[in-house]
Amino acid sequence: xxxxxxxxxxxxxxxxxxxxxxxxxxxxxxxxxxxxxxxxxxxxxxxxxxxxxxxxxxxxxxxxxxxxxxxxxxxxxxxxxxxxxxxxxxxxxxxxxxxxxxxxxxxxxxxxxxxxxxxxxxxxxxxxxxxxxxxxxxxxxxxxxxxxxxxxxxxxxxxxxxxxxxxxxxxxxxxxxxxxxxxxxxxxxxxxxxxxxxxxxxxxxxxxxxxxxxxxxxxxxxxxxxxxxxxxxxxxxxxxxxxxxxxxxxxxxxxxxxxxxxxxxxxxxxxxxxxxxxxxxxxxxxxxxxxxxxxxxxxxxxxxxxxxxxxxxxxxxxxxxxxxxxxxxxxxxxxxxxxxxxxxxxxxxxxxxxxxxxxxxxxxxxxxxxxxxxxxxxxxxxxxxxxxxxxxxxxxxxxxxxxxxxxxxxxxxxxxxxxxxxxxxxxxxxxxxxxxxxxxxxxxxxxxxxxxxxxxxxxxxxxxxxxxxxxxxxxxxxxxxxxxxxxxxxxxxxxxxxxxxxxxxxxxxxxxxxxxxxxxxxxxxxxxxxxxxxxxxxxxxxxxxxxxxxxxxxxxxxxxxxxxxxxxxxxxxxxxxxxxxxxxxxxxxxxxxxxxxxxxxxxxxx
Amino acid sequence: xxxxxxxxxxxxxxxxxxxxxxxxxxxxxxxxxxxxxxxxxxxxxxxxxxxxxxxxxxxxxxxxxxxxxxxxxxxxxxxxxxxxxxxxxxxxxxxxxxxxxxxxxxxxxxxxxxxxxxxxxxxxxxxxxxxxxxxxxxxxxxxxxxxxxxxxxxxxxxxxxxxxxxxxxxxxxxxxxxxxxxxxxxxxxxxxxxxxx
Numbered sequence: 001x002x003x004x005x006x007x008x009x010x011x012x013x014x015x016x017x018x019x020x021x022x023x024x025x026x027x028x029x030x031x032x033x034x035x036x037x038x039x040x041x042x043x044x045x046x047x048x049x050x051x052x053x054x055x056x057x058x059x060x061x062x063x064x065x066x067x068x069x070x071x072x073x074x075x076x077x078x079x080x081x082x083x084x085x086x087x088x089x090x091x092x093x094x095x096x097x098x099x100x101x102x103x104x105x106x107x108x109x110x111x112x113x114x115x116x117x118x119x120x121x122x123x124x125x126x127x128x129x130x131x132x133x134x135x136x137x138x139x140x141x142x143x144x145x146x147x148x149x150x151x152x153x154x155x156x157x158x159x160x161x162x163x164x165x166x167x168x169x170x171x172x173x174x175x176x177x178x179x180x181x182x183x184x185x186x187x188x189x190x191x192x193x194x195x196x197x198x199x200x201x202x203x204x205x206x207x208x209x210x211x212x213x214x215x216x217x218x219x220x221x222x223x224x225x226x227x228x229x230x231x232x233x234x235x236x237x238x239x240x241x242x243x244x245x246x247x248x249x250x251x252x253x254x255x256x257x258x259x260x261x262x263x264x265x266x267x268x269x270x271x272x273x274x275x276x277x278x279x280x281x282x283x284x285x286x287x288x289x290x291x292x293x294x295x296x297x298x299x300x301x302x303x304x305x306x307x308x309x310x311x312x313x314x315x316x317x318x319x320x321x322x323x324x325x326x327x328x329x330x331x332x333x334x335x336x337x338x339x340x341x342x343x344x345x346x347x348x349x350x351x352x353x354x355x356x357x358x359x360x361x362x363x364x365x366x367x368x369x370x371x372x373x374x375x376x377x378x379x380x381x382x383x384x385x386x387x388x389x390x391x392x393x394x395x396x397x398x399x400x401x402x403x404x405x406x407x408x409x410x411x412x413x414x415x416x417x418x419x420x421x422x423x424x425x426x427x428x429x430x431x432x433x434x435x436x437x438x439x440x441x442x443x444x445x446x447x448x449x450x451x452x453x454x455x456x457x458x459x460x461x462x463x464x465x466x467x468x469x470x471x472x473x474x475x476x477x478x479x480x481x482x483x484x485x486x487x488x489x490x491x492x493x494x495x496x497x498x499x500x501x502x503x504x505x506x507x508x509x510x511x512x513x514x515x516x517x518x519x520x521x522x523x524x525x526x527x528x529x530x531x532x533x534x535x536x537x538x539x540x541x542x543x544x545x546x547x548x549x550x551x552x553x554x555x556x557x558x559x560x561x562x563x564x565x566x567x568x569x570x571x572x573x574x575x576x577x578x579x580x581x582x583x584x585x586x587x588x589x590x591x592x593x594x595x596x597x598x599x600x601x602x603x604x605x606x
Numbered sequence: 607x608x609x610x611x612x613x614x615x616x617x618x619x620x621x622x623x624x625x626x627x628x629x630x631x632x633x634x635x636x637x638x639x640x641x642x643x644x645x646x647x648x649x650x651x652x653x654x655x656x657x658x659x660x661x662x663x664x665x666x667x668x669x670x671x672x673x674x675x676x677x678x679x680x681x682x683x684x685x686x687x688x689x690x691x692x693x694x695x696x697x698x699x700x701x702x703x704x705x706x707x708x709x710x711x712x713x714x715x716x717x718x719x720x721x722x723x724x725x726x727x728x729x730x731x732x733x734x735x736x737x738x739x740x741x742x743x744x745x746x747x748x749x750x751x752x753x754x755x756x757x758x759x760x761x762x763x764x765x766x767x768x769x770x771x772x773x774x775x776x777x778x779x780x781x782x783x784x785x786x787x788x789x790x791x792x793x794x795x796x797x798x799x800x801x802x803x
Contacts, residue, residue, distance in 0.1 A: 521694045522693070522694070523692050523693060523694040523695050524649050524652065524653065524692065524693040524694075525649075525653060525690075525692055525699045525734055525736060525740075525745075526647065526649055526650050526653055526654070526690075526699075526701060526734055526786050526788075527732070527734045527745040527747075527779065527781045527784055527786055528734070528736065528740070528741075528742060528745050528781060528782075528784060529783075529784055530692075530740060530741055532694060532695070534694060574694070574695050576739065576741070577741065
């Protein structure tokens, strides 16, 4: 098939030709990108080597930062990963300064950010790929709240003693105990040759189960190693309320492992309809609802093709297939509503972009419209991740290039036909909302399948080593208003109605207190006056089972400093020993009877 | 209770009947009294309420050499203690004020009733104790003030009498940047014992 690939479907040829002829008119002006790599200084270093990429706000300043995993950088040993901190008009690499350079001589591949200790910041799980130098261990880094990390790998028990060849990783609450667990691929030092299948399959420990106290237990949970794994995705594939795992493999078939609800996995086999294909060299599996029917469909990329599977009542049926752009592409594909028209489009990393016609059919968007030449000019494109780094309501694309400079493509659509949903805190008390299912409906029709306008599931790393921004982005034409349903992993739901497009919704499992005010007061006795700050608030009527409130002071660089807690009946707190010349910022957080903290309410006292 | 009131009334009636015919004037008086003090300071009202109980003991001496013994000098000890609440956090605070007052009064001898008026000089000591969460544990100090009082003795007998008094005082304490007006009006009543030294 030629580089200008078109979709194949069951349509008859004349219809196909007609549609192709009309496609420029249909798509006219809908998508356009600008290469802003140099402007924002995110090309990386001349030794290249980029593989995995993550969009995440590590320092809690409201702007997406960028973490890039580097491996096999030409002529460079101890190659460091890159952490580009977003300063608004430029990004600066501060990986070494912030403790996540994570240098391993030949380099590393995959990483995922998740709130591992439920303190509302993104911690880091970073894998290492063994290339003849020991030790080659995975690393866990704890975020201090303002984007500086401490290596807590020593908290894994038993201690690592096996070099790993890890690529894809996953982070989710697999056992449903209220904290994020970790999974990594290729838990052995050597996965070569890549195209063989060991016999029998090896039951190797490939999970770090979170104990909830800062420690992790290294264990086996049913996912055997049966051959070289590239990308890993973790979503609720069978929609039964727990997180499953999908592995893209080279020699054996790419496999889905279903969670039994307690964090133990079994191979789904052919029960989900995926073909048993040998030696396909799959690199990534990406799940998304491409036809807006409320379930997750699938794209499998590898071997120079993208295979689309539609989910029909839990069975994945092959829908169509398209060729990848070139001989070096084919590592990663991702879904995003790039034109904000209400359905998910498809982008191939280092390749083309395809517009969804609303039915899950993807139509090639010409380079004249998309201006994606920079994408095609990448040398060895690997992962790519989607994030609204400039906060203008559209999805931008960052492409990691193993043998060239990385590329940042800014989406120029710049309209108000969008809604973004961010989960500030979930049922674990942490931030990010991993596993949360977010469904958009036409206004006035909450919960009615016929009025579903979009379905997203928040996930960590997926496809080939990519982590999109931890917020759901929906295209939402301004001609309507919308209702929103957020379902957390434990089944609890939040709903919002009457949402006008053009805004970012921040929600939480436990909502912030309302009407939080802070006042300076003089606490008087007859002979002494004390300068205090009085905080008052009201309980959020949408919360249940709140037993107390915790009060924090936001110190410099947004670090949370715990002050005290008060019972749920006590809606006032006094801060003493304050200075009249200092501005203070405080946060009040509701806590439920399971000791889960909610999203904070903030107040500034001048 | 009714029996006690009846006894007291009978005692005073008896002493009046005895005194009625006795013209002798004893020079010294020792009185104990209690009453209410209304401090002027607005913060005091917020913290402790409108008033506080006050208890006094006084020794006074009718000066023989002035104005035909119509001048009386007195030295009084007054004690006030109250518990209040900080204005915002409502935590408990305790106040103790004690003062030693020197006064001169002019006595109007009207048989059994002896009204009096006169100025005084007060040396006031105060201490306020705060909860553990407060920046300081307590504040204490002293200040000089002025007063003016008016009242009336009533002699039941040559040795026993009663006293009612209204005293207006002015005093301002300063603790750092805080100024407290601890003057006010005190109303008290009590018993007086007369004797010669």
